[in-house]
Amino acid sequence: MTEIPTIVVVKIAPIGGFEVAVSAEKVMLGFEPAQAPYAGAGEPEWVRERRESAQVQLGKVPFPRTTEEIWRYSRVEELEGKGFSLGQAAPALETVADPPADGLPGGLVAEAACLIRVRPGTSRAFIGTSSPVTFMPATQAPASPREIESGSDFFRLFAEAYSPDLYVLRIPAGADGGTIVVAYEQPDEDVSFMPQLVVEVGEAARLKLVEYLAPGADRTFVAPNAEIRAGKDAHVGHYQIQALAGGAYASAFVSHSLGERAKLDFGSFAFGGHYARLRLEAHLVGEGARAELRAAYFADGDQMLDFRTHQDHHGPGAYSNLLFKGAVGGTSHSVYSGLVTIEEGAIRSDAYQTNRNLVLSDGARADSVPNLDIRENSVRCSHASAVGPIDEELLFYLESRGIDPADAERIVVRGFFGEVLEGIDLPEVVGLVQSLVDARLGALAE
Amino acid sequence: MSGSDAKALRLEGLRAEVVGKEILHGVDLVIRPGEVHAIMGPNGSGKTTLASAVMGKPGYKVTGGRILVDGEDVTGLPTHERARKGLFLISQYPAELPGVSFVDLAEQVLDREPAVVGSTLVAEAERIGLKPELLGRSVNVGFSGGEKKRAETMQLAIFGARYAVLDELDSGLDIDALRDVARRIAEMVRAEGIGVLAITHYSRLLQELKPDKVHVFAAGRVVRSGGPELAVELERTGYGEGGGAD
Ligand SMILES: Nc1ncnc2c1ncn2[C@@H]1O[C@H](COP(=O)(O)OP(=O)(O)OP(=O)(O)O)[C@@H](O)[C@H]1O
Numbered sequence A: 001m002t003e004i005p006t007i008v009v010v011k012i013a014p015i016g017g018f019e020v021a022v023s024a025e026k027v028m029l030g031f032e033p034a035q036a037p038y039a040g041a042g043e044p045e046w047v048r049e050r051r052e053s054a055q056v057q058l059g060k061v062p063f064p065r066t067t068e069e070i071w072r073y074s075r076v077e078e079l080e081g082k083g084f085s086l087g088q089a090a091p092a093l094e095t096v097a098d099p100p101a102d103g104l105p106g107g108l109v110a111e112a113a114c115l116i117r118v119r120p121g122t123s124r125a126f127i128g129t130s131s132p133v134t135f136m137p138a139t140q141a142p143a144s145p146r147e148i149e150s151g152s153d154f155f156r157l158f159a160e161a162y163s164p165d166l167y168v169l170r171i172p173a174g175a176d177g178g179t180i181v182v183a184y185e186q187p188d189e190d191v192s193f194m195p196q197l198v199v200e201v202g203e204a205a206r207l208k209l210v211e212y213l214a215p216g217a218d219r220t221f222v223a224p225n226a227e228i229r230a231g232k233d234a235h236v237g238h239y240q241i242q243a244l245a246g247g248a249y250a251s252a253f254v255s256h257s258l259g260e261r262a263k264l265d266f267g268s269f270a271f272g273g274h275y276a277r278l279r280l281e282a283h284l285v286g287e288g289a290r291a292e293l294r295a296a297y298f299a300d301g302d303q304m305l306d307f308r309t310h311q312d313h314h315g316p317g318a319y320s321n322l323l324f325k326g327a328v329g330g331t332s333h334s335v336y337s338g339l340v341t342i343e344e345g346a347i348r349s350d351a352y353q354t355n356r357n358l359v360l361s362d363g364a365r366a367d368s369v370p371n372l373d374i375r376e377n378s379v380r381c382s383h384a385s386a387v388g389p390i391d392e393e394l395l396f397y398l399e400s401r402g403i404d405p406a407d408a409e410r411i412v413v414r415g416f417f418g419e420v421l422e423g424i425d426l427p428e429v430v431g432l433v434q435s436l437v438d439a440r441l442g443a444l445a446e
Numbered sequence B: 001m002s003g004s005d006a007k008a009l010r011l012e013g014l015r016a017e018v019v020g021k022e023i024l025h026g027v028d029l030v031i032r033p034g035e036v037h038a039i040m041g042p043n044g045s046g047k048t049t050l051a052s053a054v055m056g057k058p059g060y061k062v063t064g065g066r067i068l069v070d071g072e073d074v075t076g077l078p079t080h081e082r083a084r085k086g087l088f089l090i091s092q093y094p095a096e097l098p099g100v101s102f103v104d105l106a107e108q109v110l111d112r113e114p115a116v117v118g119s120t121l122v123a124e125a126e127r128i129g130l131k132p133e134l135l136g137r138s139v140n141v142g143f144s145g146g147e148k149k150r151a152e153t154m155q156l157a158i159f160g161a162r163y164a165v166l167d168e169l170d171s172g173l174d175i176d177a178l179r180d181v182a183r184r185i186a187e188m189v190r191a192e193g194i195g196v197l198a199i200t201h202y203s204r205l206l207q208e209l210k211p212d213k214v215h216v217f218a219a220g221r222v223v224r225s226g227g228p229e230l231a232v233e234l235e236r237t238g239y240g241e242g243g244g245a246d
């Protein structure tokens, strides 16, 4: 018996204060406001334009489905039936005289010249006395135009269109911003949190930005969006440590745009969340721009950690090198899907992409999908990916030195991630990541 | 003491199989503290299988006989417990450990303060001719053949082994490296009384190591045993008929 398709509209609980309506015929989701979205009162022109443009684009981007390549394997469809209210408070900033360190890992505080705690509504910022940086809610910030359009990621657009929490961080040309730690926290259950950070690093300026997604509410949807523009000859280190609560859904978006000879070292260190995704875009716009892109992720229980990367070469003579390494235990699942594009004109490009995954238990799974799209000659590109259990030879080697099997496994996994952490010039951040890896290993041993 | 209680690494009728096929068909050997035994034999005769079975490597299944360390049966023990009883293996192709430095490894094995571990490592590295800056690097990763074998010998010296199985320690070594590692091991034999089972294809190593006994290995068993002169003879005449794998 064949059924004649009829349009069945199923009402599903709101996401971000929006209701999802499913059309069974088209298998497409549309959005209808279940709650008035953030009105953005008092926002300057450029923010209003940014919102409107995102709203227009959002109208053309359907709610993600796993049938789309960039959402393949993901758990985005699990969001149906979940409800999160949308933030309504305009962002306000309280400048504090001492680093607001309460509840943060000590290592993060030790490194920070500036320490900023971003929460829905009111945030606190400690800006070191001699620091050249400025940090402010977008309501107070002068125009911050985009140089390159980011990919039309649904949640990036959604956050841009409706999140109140938009901040701007500026490092003036030639200045050294030191290490700036931005810790995000979202303590309330059933609330979405979509902090937006626009970072402008001036010509020949220096910055090390550490974003920390602190454990907060368990039933939450977190969509942090960092948009970093590095001017000519700027040097940027950007590290995102994701330690969200075990039940959280997250869809992070990071977009870097690099000017002439600008240098980026990016690292994602992901451990938390029930479903946590990162979409990373590195746009190498200027001639001779360089990007090291790294990640260490470790999933356990029934988590899913999901990474989508894009190394986007425009300028000639640019270099990008990606090394993402993950481990999966329990019945967890990781996804890595990466794309390298070499646009016309990006001659003499070097682009490398490596993803390696350790599968630590029978029920765990890692998917790895590297892709290259090359439209220019005389470029050097390579990609490699691997998924497999711990090499028995390594365990045997350690055990033959008298190390018991559980310790041997720990040492091998630590070593596996060690390669990702090599050369990061923030020992305390490296230490924190190692302790998060160790905590995961400890949990596996139980 | 006498019999199987005596201090020795003792293999009694050892049989082992790899992927369901019997490779060792009953090997008997007794290596006492302070003794060096050499095993020579054609490719594929089962020498690496013997070394692996002694250390309990996964995939090498002991199907008969026993392995005794100072009278204690270790045949059923997992690898790390065999190591703790004093067995040490230098593999023909030592593994590389990405992200694990010698310092990490030694701290784990020795269980002493980092400063003590550090100075022990540096002293032994200098003695064996391994550049101390390699100690902070990942174990064996990107090392030359000679550096690997020096590094393995360094571990043998500091991890307190009592019986060492050396599977072609000399393969891929230049003359200087061969002399350095062999002399260091000969010294451990003399000074600390370790027992050594040295698998090799060349009498060159044995000129430095001065074996007490030389055993000819063929098709999974010891077919002939003699003194050091046997190594010289073998090098001249070869293994002859019936030497290879069965
Ligand atoms: N993992 C394995 N899978 C299948 N066969 C194996 C395996 N390991 C060893 N063998 C077989 O067992 C036999 C003995 O091999 P072994 O490596 O012990 O020889 P060997 O004497 O050490 O040789 P060489 O002098 O070349 O090092 C060979 O026939 C070999 O093919």
Ligand SMILES: [Mg+2]
Residues within 6 Å of the ligand: B047, B048, B049, B092, B167
């Ligand atoms: Mg061999």
